[in-house]
Amino acid sequence: MHVIEPSSTAKNPPERFTGDVWLDGIATPQEDGQRMVVARVRFAPGARTAWHSHANGQTLHITSGVAWVQQRGGEVIELHQGQTVYTPPGEEHWHGASADRFMEHLAMFExxxxxxxxxxxLEHVAHEDYRPPRG
Structure with a gap:
């Protein structure tokens, strides 16, 4: 067993994110054969990822605030604290904070x-794609 010292909070790059987004790494592979990565990611109101996909899928668990997520071609979904969403391998999607609330999630992937x-x-989310859910 060994304690892993926390790394400094990193601001995510504007090439991949719109708005202010910060990341704190929680877990990375420690042994051969391990693949799990976990990070706490905090989004300012209106901040979001660019479109992207993950080779082995991704799980997001909302820890505070209001999240908007969308798969390519799908509707925007609103998530709240305690909710979890899974995107399968290769599915293009984006996620971020609602327009008027901060949001924090745990991002988990292999x-x-x-x-x-x-x-x-991929490309940044177009303004018309970043909108509240319908209904």
């Missing part, structure tokens, strides 16, 4: 065979 290509980053 590295692919090449950790550098575990996430495929």
């Amino acid at each position: 590295y692919g065979d090449d950790p550098a290509s575990s996430t495929t980053w």
Whole structure:
């Protein structure tokens, strides 16, 4: 057993995010064969990821605030504290805070065979795609 010292909070890059988004790493592989990555990610109101997909899927657990998520071609879904959403491998999606609330989630995924290509980053979310859910 060993204690893993926390790394510094990192601000996510504007090439992959719109608005202010901060990441605190929680878990990364410690032994050969491990692939799990977990991070706490905090979004300012209106902040969001670019479209992206994950080689082995991704699970998000909302810990505070209001999240908006959307799969490519689907409707925007609103999530609240305590809710969890799963996106399967290769599914293009985005996620972020609602327009007027901060949001924090735990992001969990497994590295692919090449950790550098575990996430495929695409274009920024168009203004018309970033909107509240219908209904």
